[in-house]
Amino acid sequence: MLRIVFFKIFIVTISFLGMMACQQQSQQQLPYYNTPDFTPHFISNPDDVERKITHQIGAFSFTNHHHQIVTAENIKGKIHVANFIFTSCGSICPVMTKNMYKVYEAFKDDEQFAILSYSVTPWIDSVPRLKKYAAQNNITSKNWHLLTGDKVKIYDLARKSYFAEEDLGFTKDSSDFLHTEHFVLVDASQRIRGIYNGTLPLEITQLINDIKTLKKGEE
Structure with a gap:
């Protein structure tokens, strides 16, 4: 009888540990985002990712504060974080920076x-102005780029590629001012992950941890 009780306890313990391991693995996996409403998709199979996650950051070309294109x-093959600011902003931008x-x-x-x-506000934020803002x-690091360029192209990229205004997606056009507190995490395959x-x-803090999680997945 005692052996049966110990056996049951053993089975329950193993089941609990297995459940905890699966839960921990699920927590460590970052979702993919494929649409402007940011519906999360948890996918672990690489083939399923290729098939189901069709959205990626589009092509772009802008000038940074070092006057480099x-x-x-x-950034191909690199993890990156994107945000949208302007140097004359006195509200959320200083906090975001x-x-x-x-x-x-x-x-x-x-x-x-x-x-x-x-x-x-690329018509205001010239290269010298961005360089001053950086200083x-x-x-000082080479991997943080303050970017300026054509307004329409920046706004288009922000709304259509980064879904920068979340549920607004690309429902606005370049005549509507873009102002968002969002940081967008993009993996090395240019897919949105957070x-x-x-x-x-x-x-x-969560963003930093999620970047580390992505990097572990690429090791």
Whole structure:
């Protein structure tokens, strides 16, 4: 009788540990986002990813604060985080830049990681102005790019590729001002893996952890 009781306890313990392991694995897996409403898709099979996740960041070409052309080819094979700011913003942008700096510090020496901060007032944010902004915020690493260029192209990329305004998606056009607190995490295959409120420290901590999770998956 005693042996039966111990056997049952053993079975329950093994089942519990198995369940916890599966739960932990599920928690470590980041979802894919395929549509502007940010419906999460948890997929582990690479073939299923290729078949089901059709959305990727589109081609682009903009100028950074070092007066260098940055294109989609430059970040090919790299994890990157994108956000949308303007240097004259006195509301959420300073907070976002301060929080993005935490991400920058965590990965500033990582050549397989990049930060792309697109200006939403590119007609104001010239290269010299972005360079000054970078100096004011101690942005010295080569993997953080403050980008300027054609307004229509930036807004189009933001809304159609990054789904920058979440549920708004690409329902607006370039005549509507783009202003969002979102940070968008993109994997090395240029697929969206996370969206975060760039004004909240807890979300920045989660973002950093999620980047580490992505990097582990690529080792």
